[in-house]
Amino acid sequence: MRIDVLTIFPEFFTQVFDFGIIRRAKLADLVEINVHDIREFAADKHKMVDDRPFGGGDGMVMKPEPIFAAIENLLGTSNADEYPKGTSVVLLSPQGTTLRQSVAKELADDIDHLILICGRYEGVDERVNETLVSREISIGDYVLSGGEPAAVVLVDAIVRLLPDALGSDTSAENDSFSDGLLDCPHYTRPAEFRGMKVPEVLLNGNHAEIEKWRREKALEKTKLTRKDLLEGENGDM
Ligand code: ADE
Numbered sequence: 001m002r003i004d005v006l007t008i009f010p011e012f013f014t015q016v017f018d019f020g021i022i023r024r025a026k027l028a029d030l031v032e033i034n035v036h037d038i039r040e041f042a043a044d045k046h047k048m049v050d051d052r053p054f055g056g057g058d059g060m061v062m063k064p065e066p067i068f069a070a071i072e073n074l075l076g077t078s079n080a081d082e083y084p085k086g087t088s089v090v091l092l093s094p095q096g097t098t099l100r101q102s103v104a105k106e107l108a109d110d111i112d113h114l115i116l117i118c119g120r121y122e123g124v125d126e127r128v129n130e131t132l133v134s135r136e137i138s139i140g141d142y143v144l145s146g147g148e149p150a151a152v153v154l155v156d157a158i159v160r161l162l163p164d165a166l167g168s169d170t171s172a173e174n175d176s177f178s179d180g181l182l183d184c185p186h187y188t189r190p191a192e193f194r195g196m197k198v199p200e201v202l203l204n205g206n207h208a209e210i211e212k213w214r215r216e217k218a219l220e221k222t223k224l225t226r227k228d229l230l231e232g233e234n235g236d237m
Helices: 020-027 064-075 101-110 126-131 148-159 169-173 207-225
Strands: 002-007 032-037 087-098 113-118 135-138
Touching: 002 064, 002 148, 020 032, 020 148, 064 113, 064 126, 087 101, 087 148, 101 148, 113 148, 135 148
Parallel strands: 002 032, 002 113, 087 113, 087 135
Antiparallel strands: none
C-alpha cells in the first residue's frame, strides 16, 4: 500500500511513523508513506493556504487551489471519476463518518493508494470535498485542532491490518472489535505480583478452558464498558 499525507504541518509526522509495527511494515515494503506540504502547492507569492470564510464568521478556511494542485500532482487528475482503481482520497474531519474497525479493514483490504488530506482551521473549502474526496472520516465525536492526529490514528489502524504486518496472523483476529467484542484481559509473568494472582485457568494449559474463559471475560468487559456493541447500536464492527 502507498499512503500520501497532505498537511500544512509536515514536521508533525517527522517521527511518528518510525516506530513499532508501522516502521516494520515500511522496512518490509508492505507500506510506503510520504508526507507532502500543502503550502508547496500554493501558487501565490505568499504561499497562502487559508483565507477568510465567505459570509463572515470566525476562523479561516483552507483554500481549494493548493489542495487541488497537490492531488493533481499525485494522481494526474482532480476528477475523482478518473482516479485509478484502488485509490481513495480521504478527508479527515469531524464531519466525516466515524472510524470503526470495519472501515480500517475495508481500506486495508481494498485500497492500494490512500491519500489523506488533513483539514485545519475552521474547515476546508467545500469544493475539495465535493470534487476530490472519496470519503470523509472522523476518528470520533470530538474536535481536534486539525486532521493530523486523526491521520496518524487512521494510518496505524490500517497498516496493522495489512497482510504480514503483525508477527502472527491471529494477533489481528483477536483484537478488540474484530468479533464485535472488546478484547479479554491479558497477563504475563510473574504469576503473582504484590499479592495479585494471575487467574488459575490461564496457568493450567487447558486450551479449551482458556478459550472459554477469554470469551466470558470479553463479554463481561463489553457489557460493562460498551453495552452499545452488544445491542447492535454500533453494529458495523
Ligand atoms: N479534525 C478535527 N477533528 C477531527 C476528528 N474528530 N476526526 C478527524 N479529523 C478531525
